[in-house]
Amino acid sequence: MNRYSHLFKVINFATLGKLTIFFISILTTIATVISLAFPLLVQKFIDHLTTLGSIQNNWLLGIIVLLIIGAIATGLNSYLIGKIGNRMLVSLRERITTKAMHLPVSYYDKNLSSEPVSRIVNDASKISELISSQFQPAISGALTLVVSLIILWFLDWQLTTVLFGSVMLAFLITIPIVSKLTNVSKHLQKSEAKFLSYISERLSEIKLIKACIAEKHSLINSSNLLAEIFRTGQKEVKIYSIVSPIINLVVTATLIVILTFGAARVSQGAITMGTLIAFVLYLFNVVSPLAQLTSFVGALNSASGAAERVTELLEEDEECLREDKKKCIPTTGNALELHRIEFKYNEGQKAITDLSVSIFPNETVAFVGTSGSGKSTLFSIILRFYQLTSGEIMYGGKPITNYSLSDWRKNISYIDQGSPLISGTIRENLVLGLDSPPTYSEILDAIEMAQLTKFIETLPNGIDNEVGEKGGRLSGGQKQRIAIARAILQRGSILLCDEATSNLDSKTEHKIQIAMKKVRLGKVTLIAAHRLSTVMDADSIVVLKDGQVIAQGIHDNLIREVPYYNELVKYQFQPFIKKTNEKDLIDSAMLEPDFT
């Protein structure tokens, strides 16, 4: 694909406003025509002055009028071009942000989340910069150069031949050097993106870095990345510092040659003084676009590299979140049936193998198994973060792919294993993504069920207190309780609880479990947990091993009949096995701290 085709594609994506582009073309033409006509008027004015010794008012007026119109056209033009650059930036950033939001989870498994951020911040501004500060001067420069050369030819073809020779020489010297800029600027942008990814990831996990005393190591790595940027930047600086003096030298030499040769021709009477001055003024029209050539090529290369990365991202497959009218809307009170489902991440091993289970409304099924046995993966599949490798998941007798993705996810209340929060207030976290915001009393009910009331009362701003980045101002248990309250407010007919209470003390967990009985009414509930107290209440327990179901039943039967479950209970639910009967186990959950 052509080096610049990505750039055209990206510029096409942005909606720039046809009327504005039309005005810019008109104003550019006016400004260019004026700059071209100006030396001719000066020629007439000076020739009149030198031959007749008087000022010709018409020429002077013409010059003043042209200067004023030119200034207005240039000012208006730069305003409109600035506007178009801004619009381009916003429109591109909007498009990339939308794309980043709609990329599937599997994209983020393979790439750092800072990748799209780098496209949004750096690459979009490089492309818009080209439009706002380089494109118009380049187009009017090219136009001016060609027309000026033609006019110069008619003014004096001999002087023009000398000038043309100098221009060609400048091109021949600079083109190979400038083409080197392409590779250097590509390398520079890659290094900058790498640094941005590295530092934003490290800073987002600053607690980990400090706890592991990894500041020094992180700084060494970032210094290495910065040194790489410096080295590549220096290559770019070197190219510019070779090209600029060459161009300046050629321009000065050309000027001297033209003035010497021109003066000789004036003294021979071959041309007038006015023609020579007009020639020199047109000469500037020829050399100034040449002088801008290096910075234009640099910006063009930089923008086309940026456009290549932007198109790469924009062409990634996205989730079909957009509403599909033909698809049906899931209703409450249906069973969730998993038929012989299989799943593997990319080319890896199967994370789920031949799993079949049905969960009916009002039923709670718990999934237990050692770490890595596939519990969270199963929830991710139900949420349609990933596509099944084989098998089918049905809800209400229909494959879940028959429902639009957003409707399907609206139907699910999900408590993620890590209880992630976003920066903002507690209230913002509670109502995240809800179509119709809950009433204040509904929020208070959810907070109460999640055992958050007392904690929130201690906060100066109550539910409008900030939680910090990723909920950094809260404890693990507080974050988990906010996640529980959020799931309660989501009111989905399927409830997925992935280690929802793992960070809570046993007493709080017990209270929440009692409250959740009400929440689970009419819902299909799936629980994944490492704690016996969390799963014992379930109507059925599914024992997973390496992504496969090895047993299913109630706790008492599994304990008696399944040695693997017995072992799991013994080692995984260890603090509870000292007690012999179920009542003791529940009592212990209320009294003893949990150390699993």
Ligand SMILES: Nc1ncnc2c1ncn2[C@@H]1O[C@H](COP(=O)(O)OP(=O)(O)OP(=O)(O)O)[C@@H](O)[C@H]1O
């Ligand atoms: N995004 C991913 N990409 C590739 N492999 C993954 C991904 N997530 C999980 N896995 C792998 O899939 C398997 C099942 O992981 P999963 O997180 O479902 O286990 P789990 O039972 O929830 O574990 P835990 O109890 O520790 O949370 C593991 O072998 C894990 O390494």
